[in-house]
Structures are given as structure tokens and as C-alpha cells.
Amino acid sequence: MIAQLDRNAVAESDKPLPALPPYRVHELGEAAWDGDRDAALPPTSRTSATVTTAVAPGLSYDELFKVIEQSVAPDPGLIMIADTFLGIYPCARIRMPGPNSFLASAIWASIGHSVAAAVGVAAAKAKRPVVICGDGGFQMTAQSLSTMARYALDAIVVVVDNGLYGYEQYLLDPGYYSGTSAPLPISVIGRWDYLGLARSMGIAQVAVATTAAELSTEIATARAQNGPALIQAIVPSRSLPAGL
Template identity: 30%
Template sequence: MNVSDKFVEILAEEGISDVFGIPGEQIMPLYKALSTSDINHILTRHEQAAAHAADGYYRSTGKIGVCIATASPGALNFTMAVATAYKDNVPILVITGDNELKYRGSDYFQTTPQVEIFKNITQDSYNPLNGTEALYVLRASLFALKNNPKGPIHINLSKDVLLSTEFEDFELCYLCEDDLSNISKAQELIDKSQKPLFILGAGAISQGQNIKGIAQKYNIPVTTTFHGKGIISEYEDINLGMIGARSTPRSKYAFENADCIIALGIKASERTFSEIPDNLIHVNINKDVLIGDYPIHGKVEDFLLNVNFKKVDWLDEILDIDNETAVEGIHDDLKPQAAIFEILNKFEDNIVVSDAGSHTTWTTLLKKSKKPGQLLFSGGLAPMGYGLPAAIGAYVASDEKIILITGDGGFQMNPQELATLKEYDLNVIVFILNNSEFGIIRQWQESFYDMNPYQIKLQNPDFVKLAASYAIDGVRVDNLDDLKLLLQKNLTGPLVVEVIVESEDVPLPK
């Protein structure tokens, strides 16, 4: 047995059932070990897509996503997607191959400083120098990803390390670091509060049922960030909707009038807070993102076990506010928001993946989530091309029909993954909203730079024929009635639906 064999054995022992990647020379020993294992490998057509798929795999189910690439050309193709996961604190395991250790720092073929590059876009980037170190950092990484999930972890494996037969493997035991010293101060604020408010982010997903019970028992309203949507169903009165740049009327009112804001597992970006409130209790396992006067570095679960709440009486005051988010044009033939409105009505219980672009605004405004992981998109980095590979990862993780809403520009960043969609016969329906332009860029040019549209018009391929070239069914609709008729059918993937839509401006955050 060599290090590669033991590495794959540990992955399987730790519950890793699926990985995404592309083989190559320097990572080949690991692929040899994978080839005789029970781990399911999904071959993508680009390394960026493999990492986006691992990202979507985690976001949809909470299971650790794993992506694998060979040395420099493969590894560096990861960087866009790994940075995407890093900005949104998505815990994925990123494995790259490398040339033999003796070539580090040289100009040898396909050698670059991979570890140094990945240090900027991961929580940790490891470079084990022998077999024992490789297995040690694997166990440590998997523990951290499961118990202290702050973002991607990278392990760079030289070919000679992978082939080594000299190693020791240790069972490791860790305690996650935390600092709950501000709990008593936070408790004082909660005790005085008459108008508390929960804000839930992705870090609170595991405690959803517990938080729901507390909120309902004590009448404490709840809002969420983009990535906290569905922790409590958005169809329940206790959930006021999103906070921040896309606030619902109720969440905006609650935020402005709350005397105690309890933020659980949120990153607290500028999309959430334009200014940091002085009554903010912020709980997060990542101490680097903590803000406000009551920072608590620890797990949401531990915080909830160590504080007490009381019943308050201000929910009815909030519920008197009409919470319907006004989205104009949802019945107009055929504006993007009208198409998205119909798609979401048809697939309201499905996982929906959105790419980057103007369609993301309409999707986040119109999509209501009943549980976490029902709306996936990249919030922090927002690269075009995220959608299709993330949808692939979401399907592999959940084995449920996945709905992808993408624009014509974003889709063309990773269209090669139609081959992956077809090869594995994945039940993913791709809706391409085609307005033949980079719509959000045009809007910025016109609204903020007082310029005529420049370099935003797209000469697109025939997307239906493109799908057919991959042996995937495709259909085109160019009016609202035909889209409604299509959506009445029992649609299954792989399927590409091109929807010809008008140019339309999105409501920009103020």
C-alpha cells in the first residue's frame, strides 16, 4: 500500500462518496487508487467546473465537496471556483497534484508555486513533504471541514509523496477553538431587550430546528441573509424574509426598530449591513469575520445552549406591514422576471441554481425557500459560469431534479459541462434567458457612467442546436404563453430551454 491508497481509504472512511475532477500526470497515483475504490468520480470537462460542482454539492446538502486536479494547468484552473467558495465560506476539499519535491522553486515543466497561490483563496493550504504529513493533514482537513467549516482547504500532493510506501497514520483528536467570554455581556443585552431580532446565515443551517423552536416559543422574529434562506421556511410568518440590500419591507422595519440583533452564522458583509449596529450580538466560528460590540467566537449551537430568552410581544406589530416585494413586469411578455416568475411557480419545491447576472436579482427576489439549500448562487465573488457546474454538483449530492436559471452570457463561460450533464444523464433542466447582451453591465454603463452600451452585445450560438450537439434535448420559446404551455409538461433533464427575453433593468440596491 502506498500513500495514495491510504489517502483514498481515509476519504471513504470519512464518508466521502463523490469527488469531481480531471486526471493528469502528477495526480495519477491518486487516480489509480480511486479507480479501485467505491468512491464515485465525476469527470468534468474543466477544472473550474469541478470545483464549482464541489461547491454546489455542499451548498445543496451540507455534505463536504471534493475536487481533484493535476499540477499547474489543472490546479490553476481551480482558482476562480476556489475563490468563489472562499468568499462564501463554503467548505470544500481541494486536492492538487504536483511535480516531485526536488523540482519545487524551479522552472521545471508545469511547476508553479501552487501552495503560495492557494494560500490567498483558502482557509489553509498544505504542502506535505512526506507520506505521514499527507495523511495527517488529510485527517486534520476533514475534521476542520466538518466541525469548523470556514471555507476551502487545499492539499498539494507531490507525485513522489503519493507513491511513497513509507508513512504512519494517526487517529487525531481536535477541539475547535472558541471564545465565549462575551456570553454574559450578550445575555445582559438580551435580558433588557423588548424587540429582539434573529439574523440567520449559512452558519446557522445545522441549528435550524432549534432556532425555529426558540423563535416560535418566544415570539422572536427571524430574518436571513441570502445564504440563510430557508433555514426557517419563508412561508412562515415568523420569517420576515431577507435582510440587507434586498430587504423585505418587514425585515427592514424590524432591523431599524430592533433593540437587540442576534446574528447567527452570518458573514456580515456590506450587503447585510451598511452600518454596524451598536446592539449587535455576532456569533460565528470564524473569528476573522466577527464585528460589533458583542462578538462571540464559537458555534451557534454552543451559543444557544448558554443563553436564555424571554417572550416578547412585537411580532404582531411587524406582521401588520405588507411584506410583498414589488416586482414589476412579472406578467409582461416576455421580460426576464416574467419568465423567472413562471419557472419558480412551476418548480417551487426544487433546488434552484442561479448563475451570475441580472437574472440573479429577479431569482433572489422571487424565490421563496422552504428549507436550506433550495437556492444556490455565488454571493461574494459572483463569477459567471458558476451555474451549470454547481447544478451538476447539486444533483450528484441530492439526486433530485435541479433547476438552473442562467443568462446567455454566463452560460457560455462553462458550456462544455453539457457533456458532463449528458454522460451521467443528470436530471438538470437548464433555462437560458437569452437577451443577447451582458445586461447588468449595460445597466451600469448607462446608469452610473453616462455612456452608450459598449462591448455588451452578444452574437450567440443557437443554444438548441448546441444542446443537440451534446445529444441533449433542447427547446426554444419566445413568448409567455408558450413558456406557460411548456411548463405544464412533466419536464425532466437533461434538458436545455432557451427563453428569448427582452432587455430589462434590475432594481439596483440603494
């Protein structure tokens, strides 16, 4: 990108265009490519630590999406905002009741966008947003809860807590989900007290769900009240949605 910008600057000055170096990507196991230097970082070693969830065993992804389909999808007054996470494709396959019922960042695939997007959706007051966001993405835009609380926005945020950047883990080492190996160090995220964090930002309605029945109950409870709500849905770290 920097090289191309340099070429544009030279072109505007009517000077001859210099030749660009070969553009290639090195693949070195789990190495991360550094585009500016056209070189790969050395592979990182795995950690022997295992990823644990706050409460075991938790929901499977399939159970979670079955509840979402039953509790959220039929209501035309709700709009589901799906983050970029392991469940983005199952979310997109859920049949919604009509137009303007589903929002996602399908092109940019930016993680964490859903929580912040819910602020704008809720402020418009046309439909009530229900966010489905992985814990890694949530940690990037969690401060949006403060705005929700300040303006009493009717947003419901479901944090899918599996202790991982699950999408990245799947792309780099999908065998983790069916094996016994430790996750990649870069995929492990810090353990947060999600309910305590939400309370500290002014969110009064908070809950944790470890079963399908609990999640269904907590979504119904959140929908019955005005104002923002946060639900922490525990999913085991090795769970994968059907089809992956």
C-alpha cells in the same frame, strides 16, 4: 496584487521593505482599469449596430420570474441555481419551500458558475437543479451540458437570452435600458444556436420560449421527463427586472 506578493517575498528574506507606489484607480468614462500598470485603457467607441434577439419580442424579466416562482419555487424536490446576471436579485427574493432550495455565487459573483454547479447538484441526486443563467454566463460553461448528457443527469437549464452581458451593460451604462442608444461594444455577445448546441452535446429535450405561457409549458415538460433539458427563454435586450 503582484506588488503585495513582492513585499511578502522581501519580508521573508529579512530585507528592508521598499515603499509601494500609490494605489489608485483611474476612471476614464467607459475605460477599463489595468491594475498591473495603474493606468486606464483609452475609452472605446460605441457601435452603431443594435442588438437583436433570436425571436421578438420575447418575455420581460418580470414575466420570466413570475413563471419561475410559480413553476419551480413551490416544489421541495427542486433546487434553483441562480447565476450572476441581471436577475440575481429577483431570484434571491423568490420564496423557496425550505432549506437547501437555493444556490448562488453571491460572494464571488462569477458568471456562468450555475451551469457547472448543476452537474454536482444533479450528481448528488438529492434534488433536481433548475438553472437560471444569462446567455453571457452560459457561453462560459456551456460544455457542462456534455457531462449532463453523458451521465443522464436530471438538470434543467434555462438560458435567459437577451444578446448582452446585461449586468456589465447596466453597471457601465444603465441609460441604455430606457433609451435608444446602442449598447457598449464590450457588452454585445455572439449569437449562438443554443438549441443546436445542446443537441450536439447529447441533450434531447430542448425548447425555446418567447412568452410566459410557453415558458411555463416547457418547464412542466422538462420536469415530466428524466434527463437533462435546456430551455432558451428570449428576453428583449432592453428589459430590466423590477427594482433596477
